[in-house]
Amino acid sequence: MSDETQTAPVVGEIVPAPPREQAIAAFKTEPPRYAGGSRVPGWDDPVDLTKDPATIPDPATTEVPAELRAEIEDLMTRYPDPKSASIPALAAAQRLHGWCSPQAIEQVACVMRVTPGYLVAVASFYDMLDTKPVGRCRVYVCTNISCSLNGADALLDAVKGELREGDDIHARGFECLGACDIAPMASIDGVYVGPIALDEVPTLVDQIRKGEDPLPDKQLNKRRSVDPEANG
Amino acid sequence: MSTHLLFKNIDEAGLATLDVYVQRGGYENLKKALAMPPEGVVEELLQSNVRGRGGAGFQMGKKLSFLPKGAMDKYVVCNADESEPGTFKDRELMQKNPHLLIEGILIAGYAAQATKSFIFIRGEYAEQAEILEAAVAEAKAAGFVGENILGSGHTQDLWVHRGAGAYICGEETGLLDSLEGRRGNPRLKPPFPANQGLYQGPTLINNVETLATAPVIIDMGGAEYAKLGTETSTGTKLVSVSGNVKNPGNFEIELGMKSRDIIEGLAGGTPDGTKIKFWFPGGSSSPVLLPEDLDLAYDFDTMAKAGSMLGSGAIIVVDDTNSVVDVALKLAKFYKHESCGKCSPCREGTNWTVKMLQRIEEGLATPMDLDILASVQEQIIGNCLCVLGDAMAMPLGSMVAKFREEFEEHIEGARARNPYPEEAAA
Ligand SMILES: Cc1cc2nc3c(=O)[nH]c(=O)nc-3n(C[C@H](O)[C@H](O)[C@H](O)COP(=O)(O)O)c2cc1C
Ligand code: FES
Numbered sequence: 001m002s003d004e005t006q007t008a009p010v011v012g013e014i015v016p017a018p019p020r021e022q023a024i025a026a027f028k029t030e031p032p033r034y035a036g037g038s039r040v041p042g043w044d045d046p047v048d049l050t051k052d053p054a055t056i057p058d059p060a061t062t063e064v065p066a067e068l069r070a071e072i073e074d075l076m077t078r079y080p081d082p083k084s085a086s087i088p089a090l091a092a093a094q095r096l097h098g099w100c101s102p103q104a105i106e107q108v109a110c111v112m113r114v115t116p117g118y119l120v121a122v123a124s125f126y127d128m129l130d131t132k133p134v135g136r137c138r139v140y141v142c143t144n145i146s147c148s149l150n151g152a153d154a155l156l157d158a159v160k161g162e163l164r165e166g167d168d169i170h171a172r173g174f175e176c177l178g179a180c181d182i183a184p185m186a187s188i189d190g191v192y193v194g195p196i197a198l199d200e201v202p203t204l205v206d207q208i209r210k211g212e213d214p215l216p217d218k219q220l221n222k223r224r225s226v227d228p229e230a231n232g
Numbered sequence: 233m234s235t236h237l238l239f240k241n242i243d244e245a246g247l248a249t250l251d252v253y254v255q256r257g258g259y260e261n262l263k264k265a266l267a268m269p270p271e272g273v274v275e276e277l278l279q280s281n282v283r284g285r286g287g288a289g290f291q292m293g294k295k296l297s298f299l300p301k302g303a304m305d306k307y308v309v310c311n312a313d314e315s316e317p318g319t320f321k322d323r324e325l326m327q328k329n330p331h332l333l334i335e336g337i338l339i340a341g342y343a344a345q346a347t348k349s350f351i352f353i354r355g356e357y358a359e360q361a362e363i364l365e366a367a368v369a370e371a372k373a374a375g376f377v378g379e380n381i382l383g384s385g386h387t388q389d390l391w392v393h394r395g396a397g398a399y400i401c402g403e404e405t406g407l408l409d410s411l412e413g414r415r416g417n418p419r420l421k422p423p424f425p426a427n428q429g430l431y432q433g434p435t436l437i438n439n440v441e442t443l444a445t446a447p448v449i450i451d452m453g454g455a456e457y458a459k460l461g462t463e464t465s466t467g468t469k470l471v472s473v474s475g476n477v478k479n480p481g482n483f484e485i486e487l488g489m490k491s492r493d494i495i496e497g498l499a500g501g502t503p504d505g506t507k508i509k510f511w512f513p514g515g516s517s518s519p520v521l522l523p524e525d526l527d528l529a530y531d532f533d534t535m536a537k538a539g540s541m542l543g544s545g546a547i548i549v550v551d552d553t554n555s556v557v558d559v560a561l562k563l564a565k566f567y568k569h570e571s572c573g574k575c576s577p578c579r580e581g582t583n584w585t586v587k588m589l590q591r592i593e594e595g596l597a598t599p600m601d602l603d604i605l606a607s608v609q610e611q612i613i614g615n616c617l618c619v620l621g622d623a624m625a626m627p628l629g630s631m632v633a634k635f636r637e638e639f640e641e642h643i644e645g646a647r648a649r650n651p652y653p654e655e656a657a658a
Contacts, residue, residue: 078391080305080348080431086413087396091355125415125572127397128355140356144317145516145562146474146548175399175566176317176516177356180474180548181481190358221327221359226481227498230239 054117057110064107068096072111086112090123099130127174135170137208140187143173146180150195155184158198162205169208182220192220235460235468237448238441239484242328248363250370253331259376261447265339266384273343277446279454281466286311286402286439287515287544289532292446293454298426299344299434307435308341308349308388309411309425310443313395313402315354317516317566318546321470321482322440326353326360329444330367334390336443338376339450341388344436348389352407355396364392399570403618404437406572417574418618439544441470461487465531469545473499476506476551485530492526495549506551510634514543516563517623519630520550539630556635557642560628561589567624578621581612585628595650597643606632 072089076082089112093104100123102116109116123129128138141156152173159171177192179185185194188208193215196204200215207214216222225231246252253259265273278293299306310333314322326333333351341349351368353361368390371377379387393411400406401416408430410416429435445467449457458466465487471494474480478500485494495501495511502508510520513530519540521528528534535542550559568582588605591597609625616622632639 078393081412083413084393084411087410088394091394091396122413122415125398126355126395129396143562144566145512145550145559146318146480148562149475149548149550149554149559174356175569176315176319178314178320178323178354180318180320180472180546183474183480187356190356192359224243225239225324225328226479227236227239227242227483229236230242230484231244232236 054115056113056115057106059110062106062110064110065096068092068107069111072108076112082112083114086114086119086122087126087129090119090129094129098136099133101133130170136168137170137189137211138187139169139171139189139208140174140177141171142175142177142179142183142185142187144176144180146176147183147185150183151198152184154198155186155196155201158201159186159205162201167209169205179220181226182218182223185220188214193218194220235486236484237468238325238329238332238444238470239482242324247329248327248331248367250331250367250374253329258331259335259374261450262335262338262342262376263382265342265450266382266386270343270345273339273450276449276454277343280449280457281454281464282442282445282449282457283465283532284439285441285445285469285545287316287517289542292438292442295426295438296340296343296436298424299436300427301345303345305348305431305433306344306346307430307433308337308344308346309407309430309435309437310337310349310351310440311402311404311407311437312351312353312357312360312440313399313407314357314440314544315399315402315570316544316546317563318472318474318512318548319515319544320472320474321545323357323360324482325440325444325470326357327363330360330364331371332447333364333440333444334367334371334377336446337390338381338388339446340436340438340443342381342384342386344434345386346436347387349391350411350430351390351392352401352411353392353394354401355394358394361392361394368392398572399566400572400618400620403620406618407437408435415572417572418620420617441545462529462531462533464533465542469530469542471530472544472546473549474546475511475549476502476508476554477549478503487531488529488534490526491521491528491530491547494530495526495547499547499549502549502551506553509550509552509554509556510631511550512540512546512548512627514541515546516548516566517541517627518543519626520634522634555642556631556638557589557592560631561586561593563627564589564624567620571620575616575618575621577612577615581608581621582624584608585624592639592643593646595643595646595648597646599640599643601643602632602636602639 071092075085075088089108093108094100097104105116105119109119124131143152156173177187179192182194274296282292283289337349377390395401398416401410403418405419406416425435425437460467468484469487471483483498508523512518513535532542564585568586571578571582573579609629612621612625
């Protein structure tokens with residue numbers, strides 16, 4: 001589900017033709033192969049049939065931070081079936097570990113009494129749960145229709161362009177974030193900002209880097225209703 | 233009388249707190265409902281003829297009356313996933329007036345005799361989820377949520393449940409699977425959630441706006457509410473307008489208002505010097521309409537008759553500086569990304585549609601590809617467990633049908649720019 005945003009070719013722009021061989025080669029490139037000749041990444045290791053099936057982690061040997069345990073246990077009481085807590089529990093573990101690392105999954109599995117495999121299957125379905133290590137601060141730039149009509153693709157490029165090596169920031173394109181009224185917009189760890197002008201991007205990225213409040217004047221929660229009769 | 237029922241004084245300071253909400257007469261309608269028999273509440277909702285605001289437009293009262301009677305574990309689930317591109321009305325309502333939604337969930341819960349309720353909010357709405365959580369905690373402390381609510385004997389629990397980012401979790405059965413802690417794959421229907429929903433119990437699922445309308449209906453009386461709007465599309469509707477407009481935002485309108493007055497009046501029309509090329513009347517899943525459709529009344533039936541739908545009430549305006557092919561590709565990529573993969577026609581169909589549109593962009597397509605593209609859409613529609621695939625196929629089909637010339641021109645132009653199409657395709 002979570003393939004990264006692809007960059008679409010710009011339409012209408014006349015691109016000079018590449019050299020003949022290169023053009024043909026580009027169209028004929030083989031899809032990438034992974035280990036073992038597999039076309040699918042992650043499926044390259046053959047199944048080890050001699051291995052024992054994954055089991056629920058042993059509470060005696062699995063260390064779970066007390067706060068995380070308390071949070072998950074509290075979540076589990078809310079539902080008739082405690083398994084319902086798996087997504088909020090994974091989100092809590094991700095907040096602590098930065099991503100749904102094997103260790104994070106193991107800890108949630110231990111508290112919830114489910115197998116790690118079950119949780120990995122769940123986590124990999126959802127865009128906000130990262131099953132690969134990424135930067136801790138998540139910047140989602142909306143690239144859906146209304147935002148892209150207002151320059152979202154350029155915004156995403158600009159944000160990515162401002163990032164430096166060592167930044168603990170994960171900037172990615174995202175589907176409609178439900179804030180098309182402030183297009184083009186981005187969510188910075190859940191704080192919605194927009195409309196973002198391209199010349200504000202350096203300031204914004206700098207604020208994110210320093211952990212400051214991102215573009216305070218442009219935050220959605222400060223916006224009043226535009227309906228002329230809503231406050232009359 | 234003002235047609236502002238949900239957005240009345242929406243920016244009033246402190247409205248998100250219980251104190252201000254109660255000062256405004258909040259939770260009085262809950263008391264009024266609790267004093268009626270549950271069937272009486274259902275009857276009011278039936279009379280109001282209010283239709284679901286989440287997309288399908290099914291009558292709320294009717295859905296309620298489908299729930300089996302008798303003592304058993306029943307549930308109310310509020311659909312606050314709001315992931316349909318272009319839609320952002322629930323967000324503003326939850327952020328600014330969370331107690332109205334909570335009161336609505338309690339009234340619906342009483343009518344359904346449900347003991348447990350959940351607000352399934354998309355994970356991206358972190359700020360709104362926090363506001364809701366605080367509001368629910370306040371309502372619990374004040375005795376509006378919990379055991380024996382206000383001495384009525386009705387017990388109802390309420391929790392805010394955060395999702396983690398997946399459009400398909402807005403589809404009601406995908407939502408239920410996600411709420412049960414799994415991947416959000418839709419279920420085979422029937423059984424419908426009203427009979428077998430959350431944890432296999434009877435479940436009422438409604439959109440945020442639909443549930444937030446319940447207190448208004450109890451206040452006015454169903455018959456009075458039904459006088460607003462048109463005969464078959466009663467009441468007011470929150471409309472999210474975005475895209476190429478000067479004044480994007482949410483507007484509360486009476487259903488049946490002229491579409492032009494919404495787009496060109498309230499939302500200010502397209503930027504100076506540009507004209508409307510086409511518009512989505514109900515989110516990106518609705519077939520597109522043209523400038524000549526602007527004089528149509530904005531209500532469920534008129535939109536359906538025009539070959540589109542009111543959907544979630546999200547108008548996306550595209551002006552004539554944009555290429556229809558670009559918009560089609562954006563749209564298809566979204567559905568490809570969000571297809572859960574359970575049903576082949578949707579999983580493969582969305583994938584191939586993106587590939588074919590990319591061929592068009594890259595100059596590898598011929599006009600015949602447009603017919604293949606259209607036939608792929610036909611093979612998706614009606615062949616899956618849920619309508620996510622249809623939600624791509626219908627608008628895409630409408631774009632190809634209404635802008636075929638532009639697609640063909642684009643194919644020609646792109647082929648001309650690509651010097652070696654035959655060799656490359658070979
Ligand atoms: C792919 C898909 C996505 C949907 N997303 C939403 C959504 O985000 N919010 C919503 O309220 N309804 C959504 N729906 C509609 C729900 O399935 C359901 O009809 C609705 O929640 C019922 O509530 P209502 O009768 O109050 O409209 C979606 C449907 C589909 C097929
Ligand atoms: S399209 Fe960007 S928030 Fe909706």
